[in-house]
Amino acid sequence: MEDTKNNSDLQSLSEEENFGLSSDLIHAVEDALEESRDSDVEDLVEGLHEADTADLLEILGRDERYRLMEVIGAGFDPEILPYLDETIREEIVEWLGPKGIAKLVQELDSDDAVELVQDLDEDLRMHILAALPQAYRRVIEESLSYPEDSAGRLMQREIVAVPSVWTIGETIDYMRVSDNLPDDFYDIFVVDPRHHPVGFIPASRVMRARRHVRLDEVMDDDMRIIPLELDQEDVAHMFRQYGLISAPVVEASGRLVGVITVDDVVDVIDEEAGDDLMKMGGVSEPDLYEDVTDTTKARFTWLGVNLLTAVLASIVISLFDATIEKVVALAVLMPIVASMGGNAGTQTLTVAVRSLAMKDLSEANAARFVGKELIIGIINGFLFAILTGVVTWLWFDQAALALVIGAAMVINMVVAGLCGTLIPLGLEKFEIDPAVASSVFLTTVTDVIGFFAFLGLAAIFLL
Amino acid sequence: MEDTKNNSDLQSLSEEENFGLSSDLIHAVEDALEESRDSDVEDLVEGLHEADTADLLEILGRDERYRLMEVIGAGFDPEILPYLDETIREEIVEWLGPKGIAKLVQELDSDDAVELVQDLDEDLRMHILAALPQAYRRVIEESLSYPEDSAGRLMQREIVAVPSVWTIGETIDYMRVSDNLPDDFYDIFVVDPRHHPVGFIPASRVMRARRHVRLDEVMDDDMRIIPLELDQEDVAHMFRQYGLISAPVVEASGRLVGVITVDDVVDVIDEEAGDDLMKMGGVSEPDLYEDVTDTTKARFTWLGVNLLTAVLASIVISLFDATIEKVVALAVLMPIVASMGGNAGTQTLTVAVRSLAMKDLSEANAARFVGKELIIGIINGFLFAILTGVVTWLWFDQAALALVIGAAMVINMVVAGLCGTLIPLGLEKFEIDPAVASSVFLTTVTDVIGFFAFLGLAAIFLL
Missing domain, CATH: 1.25.60.10 (MgtE N-terminal domain-like)
Structure with a gap:
């Protein structure tokens, strides 16, 4: 069977x-x-x-x-x-x-x-x-x-806590008769007389120990304690960082009040990862199941912000309409400079946002990160300046135009590398979620600088 | 102390x-x-x-x-x-x-x-x-x-497996004397004589049961069994879906060969979530710690692809250079249409990529999703057509130009909604990771259609 x-x-x-x-x-x-x-x-x-x-x-x-x-x-x-x-x-x-x-x-x-x-x-x-x-x-x-979104909301109140003076035998007997315990649990928390957690023992270890052994002899006291108010994102980071299965939650006085288990944290990790992806993509939250009205409204806001920045870029272009009228090749080529800057900046930005979320990027290594991205911006800027310059030269047969687009490319890709790092780091410093606002700032800058550098240099050198 | x-x-x-x-x-x-x-x-x-x-x-x-x-x-x-x-x-x-x-x-x-x-x-x-x-x-x-990236690589070989005919007492005694067990574990797996898993018991339940009880009386047989070859992404989905703490891994014959625990899965979830975000941002993998040379090389490839699509968009513009020469306002306004299409498409695309990764989007609801995004594209298309039309009219005082940009906006945002859904669904169908290739396809389409619709309509109606 x-x-x-x-x-x-x-x-x-x-x-x-x-x-x-x-x-x-x-x-x-x-x-x-x-x-x-x-x-x-x-x-x-x-x-x-x-x-x-x-x-x-x-x-x-x-x-x-x-x-x-x-x-x-x-x-x-x-x-x-x-x-x-x-x-x-x-x-x-x-x-x-x-x-x-x-x-x-x-x-x-x-x-x-x-x-x-x-x-x-x-x-x-x-x-x-x-x-x-x-x-x-x-x-x-x-x-x-x-x-x-605090640990208090995430935790389970049903918890197994036993005094440190008990033996393994007393613990097992208590657990056999008590009907006030969770159905299944992984760690048993050991508390002092004030009900402060002082250690934990995985259930498997209790089972394998001898009955007469005292709990404080076999318990693990290298334990991560979570304050009630801790944000769930930090809770998730703690579980990830230390490979925790469950962790005790305490109130301000230090009293044990609950437990968070790793399965709840898996949901948080998924949620946070999804949220960052959504925000970078200009969606406020996963909206697969939302109805058309709510989704349209939510998306409208973000598109509205983008319309403003697009108009700003247009205003920059309009400053040079006389130049474009004379050299129409500029209108043909200008999106290339803006688009390459936007893409290079987004690469840097994505690494910055994810590294900040995973707490891999902090004050201690921020300067090194900015420096590295700046160098990458310079190298890739020159490489793509050459590529784009050659393409332009072959296409329009104007060496001066090729030089202008090359110079604009270097400028915009260096700016992209700098902004891709400094914008998210700055937002994080002011406690604004870098995932939600970075990309609109970034593309505004790379569009404006891209158009301004290319058309501005053209106005100076081509007319 | x-x-x-x-x-x-x-x-x-x-x-x-x-x-x-x-x-x-x-x-x-x-x-x-x-x-x-x-x-x-x-x-x-x-x-x-x-x-x-x-x-x-x-x-x-x-x-x-x-x-x-x-x-x-x-x-x-x-x-x-x-x-x-x-x-x-x-x-x-x-x-x-x-x-x-x-x-x-x-x-x-x-x-x-x-x-x-x-x-x-x-x-x-x-x-x-x-x-x-x-x-x-x-x-x-x-x-x-x-x-x-298979379950076989992820699993731990150290495992606690006991025959179903044993009693709780026999199990506890075995665990006390055996020194071949993992240090700590959460679930004990129950196997039949062929070493196929037939159920599991959380360690806490073993501890609380009476010694004479047979394992098959208290074990849980509603268990998720993982085949050795299962991709780690699917393993992660299984843990998430069913809130698992640990799960047995079996070889093709059905023999129990290992166990995967949730803490390993947390790493996989993080990795997959990070990878999707990176790919959407045009970065092959998190490269915070990579050196400048490797990072520059990896980023170069993606930027190269983007250069090709940008040149493609430029070629579309060049088809209309005579039109632009006559109406220079077209050069000023054309990035707006392309950019709004790109952003609207990215919103849809982001939801699609995430929903596919979380297995929330499948054949069963794909048609409904495409339909919904199409309607959103139409609604937001008309709203932004009006907004952009009004701005254009106030700015350039040309009603025909306002009508042309409005019409181009509707076309491009509807195309964006369709491509934002159909591109990732299509890639998934051909087993190409939608996160890695979708966005470059999408922005190529929204740029090309955006410029073509706007400049094409202008060539017809404004000259």
């Missing part, structure tokens, strides 16, 4: 997707929904992992999603909620209604419940909180009192 | 950096190195976590780095190596020499050793492998025989 199961597991693994949710399954569900074969839908969905059911809900169109919810009905597993994208989750929460959702929230771990409740609007949140048992409600409300 | 330690831990945590490696410490080490106060350097570095020592080595200049290595000398902890950036690691490996590095490799876990050895050049790798004890050498060589 076990073997058969295992073999079919392997078989599904060897499929292209490696996951429970194949395109075949999606199509089968869509067909069954369309033909109102409700019991077929139930059969198809039944064995799915909550994460896959969440994906299925996300991937369906809105009408199909509501139909699927109707079919699942009371059998809806609350564990699906944490896996849902925010936009789709709101839809589902609305569909379930305040009473339905309040019932489901109680079945979640406190950290998942907090994540769910914090995103709801004020009214609905109040409604749900009011429907919760008082003890659980207080836990949730306390978590919500911590700053958004 | 414990309290004091704990308090000072907290204090250092409340510092700006939250980590062991403060700028003050870096400066102190730099000063001590410069003044050849070797014992001071030793004192400063001694208490650092290996990850922090790795950061310190990365952040120093090359000469200082070698000086620090000289001071650390034989006391160099091999655990530092896995934390080092690849470029710096190569430098350190070279400094240590084949014999030195061979000695250190033996002290590492097999997955860390493989990661280290796989990046070395052929000669050095052979040299190190030859110096290893035969059993350990065979383990490493077997790992190296799996495809790069």
